[in-house]
């Protein structure tokens with residue numbers, strides 16, 4: 033009897049990721065709860081299933097509708113399969129296991145199945161004896177891993193004529209209670225491969241298959257039935273981009289998608305109606321589920337979907353998968369073993385058949401013998417089976433009740449070429465052997481691979497150690513080098529700064545030396561020749577002035593000339609009247625010149641008098657200034673006393689300014705006077721020049737006189753002098769000579785007096801200048817040394833303050849310059865440090881990179897260790913599982929309900945639904961299945 037796969041569809045509520053991404057619910061459910069309409073822009077469509085469960089459906093509802101009938105079927109000896117399909121995070125595990133197997137409300141299908149199995153056993157008649165076995169495996173990366181004994185991580189798949197497809201070596205645990213089965217589930221669940229994806233924090237990275245095998249024996253007729261229930265939680269079909277898979281997760285995703293696409297291919301081949309070959313052997317998943325898809329199984333497919341627009345493409349894909357799977361047809365039948373009577377009957381019939389066949393063979397051989405000997409057998413006498421059967425009592429074997437056909441046609445997976453029964457058996461045997469060999473080889477390969485990996489790890493570790501020690505040595509050296517170069521730079525900077533300081537100091541020393549030398553010189557000069565120098569200077573000045581009065585020596589020349597003329601007069605040679613007149617004229621001219629000189633001298637006298645007056649005025653002014661200064665000082669002190677808050681420095685600077693202004697005024701006045709004096713001197717020079725011009729004229733006149741005298745001499749020598757005139761002339765001459773001598777003497781006296789006067793005036797000028805200097809000094813002294821003690825104190829205080837301030841200012845300036853230098857040094861140091869920091873940063877970056885790679889390597893190593901640990905744990909858990917007393921010993925369970933018949937089998941006293949532990953059946957061990965072995 034063929035039956036379709038039951039397909040139900042379950043939607044979960046929108047999750048936080050979908051809401052965050054702006055997903056909207058796009059599923060519309062029909063009232064009958066059988067079809068859904070997807071309101072998607074890109075993937076619209078309506079899909080119909082056996083049942084649709086909306087987002088708010090309860091676990092109980094899903095179980096009651098989809099699964100409970102299957103459990104009954106399995107208990108009645110059928111094979112059953114429930115598998116959940118859907119994208120990652122769509123709720124497959126939630127549906128199959130539930131968040132907690134202990135929570136009545138939220139526990140999933142598998143715990144509910146377990147409950148129902150034990151409830152059904154309890155409800156069955158006590159003439160029925162059951163055993164329940166469970167196994168738990170996962171297909172991870174196309175390898176079958178025993179979740180109850182994870183050390184077996186690459187189990188082979190076998191197929192046998194009577195057993196069908198099974199996983200060889202899979203650990204099977206006998207269970208007798210719900211709690212035992214829960215413990216097994218927990219144990220296996222802990223060994224599952226889960227990982228984080230963007231779509232699900234605990235995403236199943238493998239297909240998990242929980243198998244419950246229920247065997248039952250009718251204690252009345254000895255008939256035996258067994259049913260297998262496959263509960264499959266498939267790994268999520270997923271889009272790599274959305275799940276953010278990378279590395280190992282990406283590899284897992286590829287394998288998951290490959291096995292799921294094989295599942296799709298099998299479903300396509302089963303449903304397209306034309307494929308003769310179904311590719312079950314393309315993946316381990318399809319091979320194990322071979323009986324569940326198109327074979328001997330009552331199958332329910334639960335497709336899990338998201339209701340969100342964010343996953344519309346995946347949802348529509350899942351819904352299409354479900355629609356296709358819906359049309360798969362299975363041929364489920366009861367897996368039954370014959371009782372002894374049935375077997376006897378069957379044996380009898382087989383024997384009869386054998387006799388028939390022997391007769392048939394003998395008849396055939398006889399006919400063949402005739403043909404071989406060249407004879408002929410008429411067509412009507414040809415041997416046929418019908419004739420033999422008609423002649424004998426053979427009963428066709430197929431009519432024996434409970435007989436299972438030798439040729440199992442329910443497996444479309446078997447090769448398309450029709451095989452004889454023994455050929456097929458041979459083929460399966462050979463296949464199993466080969467599978468074993470492959471599995472062994474794979475195990476060897478894996479072990480070799482692991483050994484190689486561990487050796488590689490070790491090698492790389494050693495290399496790393498070696499290189500890391502070398503690298504760390506190198507890094508140390510680099511660091512030292514960096515440090516040394518940095519210190520070197522700093523040393524250079526410090527040396528430069530010291531050089532600068534040294535230069536400054538040597539300059540200062542030079543300056544001090546110079547100043548000292550100058551001071552010494554000045555002291556010496558002051559001590560030895562200050563006054564003399566001044567005197568000499570002044571005398572030089574005077575001589576200069578005198579020289580200025582007679583720059584060309586004309587006055588002296590004139591004097592000499594006059595003396596000569598006088599000498600001529602005194603000499604015995606007489607002069608003519610004309611000559612005498614000329615001489616007189618000349619004398620008159622000389623007188624006028626002398627008058628002019630006298631005038632000049634009187635002018636100079638006047639000037640001298642005016643200078644004396646000016647000096648007096650200056651002295652008066654000086655006294656006034658001193659008085660003013662005293663008044664000012666008094667006022668300043670009074671002001672200061674009155675207002676202590678006045679800034680001393682300001683007062684001093686004001687005072688200084690005033691004094692300086694007064695001094696500048698006085699200085700400018702004196703300079704003006706000097707300028708006036710110089711102008712005066714220039715005027716006098718002009719006068720002297722005029723005088724010299726006159727002297728030149730006089731000289732010319734003198735020369736003319738000389739010529740005349742010579743002419744007269746010549747005339748005398750010729751004897752033309754008369755006696756009378758000569759005496760008169762002599763007298764005149766005598767008079768003239770006397771006059772001349774007198775005049776000359778007068779001139780001499782006058783000249784001398786003039787010179788004296790001039791000298792005295794020059795001296796006065798010098799004295800005046802000296803007095804001016806002294807006045808200046810006195811003024812300065814007055815400024816410096818005030819005769820008032822308080823003032824002196826105040827002055828001293830102010831000066832001290834001033835000095836301190838100056839000192840402070842100097843210090844500040846020095847500090848400023850030192851700071852500037854320090855700043856320059858610091859800047860250089862900063863630059864050097866920055867360089868160092870940069871180099872350190874780059875080193876740090878290098879180190880970080882290395883650390884990251886080392887970390888990465890460490891993580892891989894850690895991963896390896898974890899895996900090994902996992903294996904060790906698995907081994908331990910397997911050992912634990914093995915050590916569980918419910919594990920390897922089969923536990924027949926007797927039905928709890930009263931027997932229906934007349935009570936061949938008495939009701940077991942302790943075996944009733946009201947047993948103390950829920951679902952716990954009393955451990956009634958019998959020996960009817962002594963040969964029943966676990967798969968190990």
Ligand SMILES: Nc1ncnc2c1ncn2[C@@H]1O[C@H](COP(=O)(O)OP(=O)(O)OP(=O)(O)O)[C@@H](O)[C@H]1O
Pocket residue numbers: 043044045047087118119120121122123124125126127131232234235236237266267268269336
């Ligand atoms: N019907 C539902 N009601 C409430 N929460 C649900 C439902 N279905 C699933 N969830 C929640 O969604 C999350 C993902 O579910 P689950 O782990 O069962 O997905 P999955 O299909 O098994 O994913 P994967 O294929 O990655 O293993 C879980 O947190 C689960 O609690």
